[in-house]
Amino acid sequence: MKALDELAAEATQVNARLHLDSEALTRAAGMTVDGLFYTPLLALTIIIISRAKKSGLQTKDMATWTLGTLVKHFEALRIARGRIQWSVLLRRRCADALVFLEDTGLAGVHETPDRTIHLTIPGREFVGKLSRSSDEVGVLVRQLERAYRAVDQGGLELL
Numbered sequence: 001m002k003a004l005d006e007l008a009a010e011a012t013q014v015n016a017r018l019h020l021d022s023e024a025l026t027r028a029a030g031m032t033v034d035g036l037f038y039t040p041l042l043a044l045t046i047i048i049i050s051r052a053k054k055s056g057l058q059t060k061d062m063a064t065w066t067l068g069t070l071v072k073h074f075e076a077l078r079i080a081r082g083r084i085q086w087s088v089l090l091r092r093r094c095a096d097a098l099v100f101l102e103d104t105g106l107a108g109v110h111e112t113p114d115r116t117i118h119l120t121i122p123g124r125e126f127v128g129k130l131s132r133s134s135d136e137v138g139v140l141v142r143q144l145e146r147a148y149r150a151v152d153q154g155g156l157e158l159l
């Protein structure tokens with residue numbers, strides 16, 4: 001995939017012009033669904049769910065539980081959940097978030113047929129530290145934990 005700068009340079013070389021509808025840009029900028037595709041938010045949600053889920057979070061269910069938790073937390077997403085529940089982009093970004101968590105040593109995947117996500121000791125310490133924090137991130141972590149518990153008790157309502 002080309003970097004944006006490379007793409008812009010190529011477009012300039014061939015005198016390509018791009019017409020952008022200002023109203024469409026305004027609508028796109030105001031969409032709250034795009035926040036779901038923010039890899040750090042997905043990674044944070046995945047480690048919160050992995051820590052709280054007693055039966056373990058399987059990689060095949062990772063995107064579903066992540067979306068369910070985020071929809072429960074962000075009220076505005078309830079309207080869009082029908083459109084994004086099968087989103088390939090969301091699933092790919094969740095996989096990217098899992099790779100990020102593995103690369104940083106915060107989580108890993110058990111190489112069993114279930115492929116369950118587990119937190120490492122540094123991962124557990126990291127989430128614990130965040131959940132005890134009094135800043136905005138700490139509040140977000142506690143709210144995501146609460147949202148996960150609500151989804152876990154009430155069941156996934158995505159379909």
